[in-house]
Amino acid sequence: MPRPASPQRRREVIDAVIDQLAATGIGSFSLRTLAAGIGQSTRVLTHHFADKNSLLAAVLARLDERQQEALRSTPGWHDPAVKVGFLVRSAWERNLGPDELPMTRLFREIEGLAAAGRLPFPGAAFVRGRAEFVASCLVRRGLPESSALIKATLLNSGFSSLQSDYLITGDKERAEAALDELCAWIDSCVDHGG
Numbered sequence: 001m002p003r004p005a006s007p008q009r010r011r012e013v014i015d016a017v018i019d020q021l022a023a024t025g026i027g028s029f030s031l032r033t034l035a036a037g038i039g040q041s042t043r044v045l046t047h048h049f050a051d052k053n054s055l056l057a058a059v060l061a062r063l064d065e066r067q068q069e070a071l072r073s074t075p076g077w078h079d080p081a082v083k084v085g086f087l088v089r090s091a092w093e094r095n096l097g098p099d100e101l102p103m104t105r106l107f108r109e110i111e112g113l114a115a116a117g118r119l120p121f122p123g124a125a126f127v128r129g130r131a132e133f134v135a136s137c138l139v140r141r142g143l144p145e146s147s148a149l150i151k152a153t154l155l156n157s158g159f160s161s162l163q164s165d166y167l168i169t170g171d172k173e174r175a176e177a178a179l180d181e182l183c184a185w186i187d188s189c190v191d192h193g194g
Contacts, residue, residue: 013038014062017045018062018063018066018106021106022105023102024037034055060110060125071134074094075090077137080142083190084138084186085183085186087137088179088183092159092179096163096166104163105167108164111160114126131153134156135148138152144194146194147189151186158182159182165178
């Protein structure tokens with residue numbers, strides 16, 4: 001009889017898988033090559049995940065969780081007096097710094113694959129969850145719930161697109177000038193209540 005999967009061990013395996021995918025990409029991998037990349041047998045993966053699709057679903061959920069943890073740990077996240085633009089710039093610098101750049105590339109790759117219909121399941125919850133999370137930050141700063149989700153959607157889309165633009169073109173000055181405009185826009189929306 002197989003040993004029950006430990007939630008802690010499962011999380012460790014997911015984190016190792018995420019680190020490996022950040023290094024190699026998510027577009028085309030097999031359980032065998034992924035297991036080899038994390039120094040495990042495929043049996044370790046199949047013990048925790050029924051198949052490749054359930055592994056990918058777990059990866060997306062954990063990525064979302066890790067991203068939210070990083071945002072919550074940004075100085076000022078919980079302080080309504082701190083401008084959203086400051087939080088956006090902090091996330092930009094962290095995402096494009098040497099420690100997180102591979103993960104940021106993985107996020108952009110996942111979004112591209114989902115948009116192209118090349119993930120074996122919809123990535124809608126992955127994107128919508130981020131919008132809902134950012135909307136909660138906007139509501140905390142006084143934006144009405146009726147407009148917070150729409151503004152968060154625009155903010156997240158602009159942020160992701162600017163990161164993609166920078167990663168593709170390398171034109172940091174232009175991308176960051178556009179980021180300044182995005183930050184000014186969201187701060188204006190919050191300052192004027194919507």
